[in-house]
Amino acid sequence: MKAAELRTKTAHDLQQELLGLRKEQFNLRMQRGAGQLANPSRFKVVQKDIARIKTVLKEQAGSEATATE
Incomplete structure (x- = not known):
């Protein structure tokens, strides 16, 4: 996933993507703890x-704050 692709998405879409990635991160942590992690490089990705x-969310929040001033 590239930052340029992320900048084209809305904040709501980014929040949904972030939620999905955090769930995946949790599952990967559980697999690593149980010794069942098949692809260790996926964790870092x-x-x-x-x-x-x-x-990107911080950048968007900052640009919205300066636009309203």
């Missing part, structure tokens, strides 16, 4: 995607 979405 999910973490980075969460960070990208949070960054």
Whole structure:
């Protein structure tokens, strides 16, 4: 997932995507704890995607705040 793709989405869509990724992260953590994690690299990818979405949400919130001033 690229940041440019995320910037085209609405805040609501980004929140939904973030919720899905957090659920996936939780499931991956549970699998890792049980020793059943099939693809360990997926954990790092999910973490980075969460960070990208949070960054874009902050950017959008900042641009909305400056637009209203």
